[in-house]
Amino acid sequence: xxxxxxGPPRTSPQRPGPASCPRAVWVVLWNVTDSRQDTPGVSAxxxxxxxxxxxxxxxxxxxxxxxxxxxxxxxxxxxVGADRADIEGLARAERAGIPTFVCRVAxxxxxxxxxxxxxxxxxxxxxxxxxxxxxxxxxxPAFLARFRGRYVNSHNALLPAFPGIHGPRDALAYGVKVxxxxxxxxxxxxxxxxxxxxxxxxxxDHDTVEVLTERIKQVERPQLVExxxxxxxDGFTVTDRKVTxx
Numbered sequence: 001x002x003x004x005x006x007g008p009p010r011t012s013p014q015r016p017g018p019a020s021c022p023r024a025v026w027v028v029l030w031n032v033t034d035s036r037q038d039t040p041g042v043s044a045x046x047x048x049x050x051x052x053x054x055x056x057x058x059x060x061x062x063x064x065x066x067x068x069x070x071x072x073x074x075x076x077x078x079x080v081g082a083d084r085a086d087i088e089g090l091a092r093a094e095r096a097g098i099p100t101f102v103c104r105v106a107x108x109x110x111x112x113x114x115x116x117x118x119x120x121x122x123x124x125x126x127x128x129x130x131x132x133x134x135x136x137x138x139x140x141p142a143f144l145a146r147f148r149g150r151y152v153n154s155h156n157a158l159l160p161a162f163p164g165i166h167g168p169r170d171a172l173a174y175g176v177k178v179x180x181x182x183x184x185x186x187x188x189x190x191x192x193x194x195x196x197x198x199x200x201x202x203x204x205d206h207d208t209v210e211v212l213t214e215r216i217k218q219v220e221r222p223q224l225v226e227x228x229x230x231x232x233x234d235g236f237t238v239t240d241r242k243v244t245x246x
Contacts, residue, residue, distance in 0.1 A: 065092060
């Protein structure tokens with residue numbers, strides 16, 4: 001069983017503009033595999049801190065930024081990371097005064113080195129939860145070892161149907177009448193992790209990929225905001241394929 005953990009306050013680094021992803025930074029964090037175990041190390045931020053990973057325009061990120069602007073939401077976006085520079089997702093974070101960093105695969109000798117560096121960059125902010133909001137890179141063993149059970153992704157289909165980057169297109173091609181959005185805990189597979197929440201939308205005969213994608217986004221954003229907020233504020237456990245929010 002994996003459980004979300006709380007820890008004493010820790011100050012997050014403030015960076016002017018996107019920082020480069022570190023190549024070798026060793027940070028010890030809570031590595032929780034059971035809610036009854038206490039692992040010594042550098043503690044995570046108090047409940048309320050998340051790091052968001054993006055690869056594009058950042059519309060899901062913007063929904064979290066807007067929600068976090070209200071203190072009643074109880075979630076703080078500690079940092080935004082990306083796998084590429086000069087994207088609107090990073091610009092959204094910078095306009096909101098949120099620290100950013102860029103971790104490009106091309107800047108590292110191999111994918112494993114990139115994966116470890118990304119884990120270090122995220123760990124520097126000690127998040128209670130890591131959110132993939134349109135992040136198009138698959139993380140590897142080093143990242144999952146650091147954040148197993150605490151890394152969630154929002155996918156624009158009703159998993160396990162239509163995994164991968166073309167969920168709406170594949171749903172239309174298959175002829176389904178209902179699709180939607182899924183928030184799930186990331187594991188080693190492609191969109192195969194334990195499901196946290198789902199929301200459905202209808203599929204109409206005249207839909208295009210663009211129209212259906214936008215319809216899904218209209219429900220995907222509020223689901224992400226609501227469920228991430230609950231997970232961070234209230235805590236959660238992951239047991240096999242069952243995710244329970246406290």
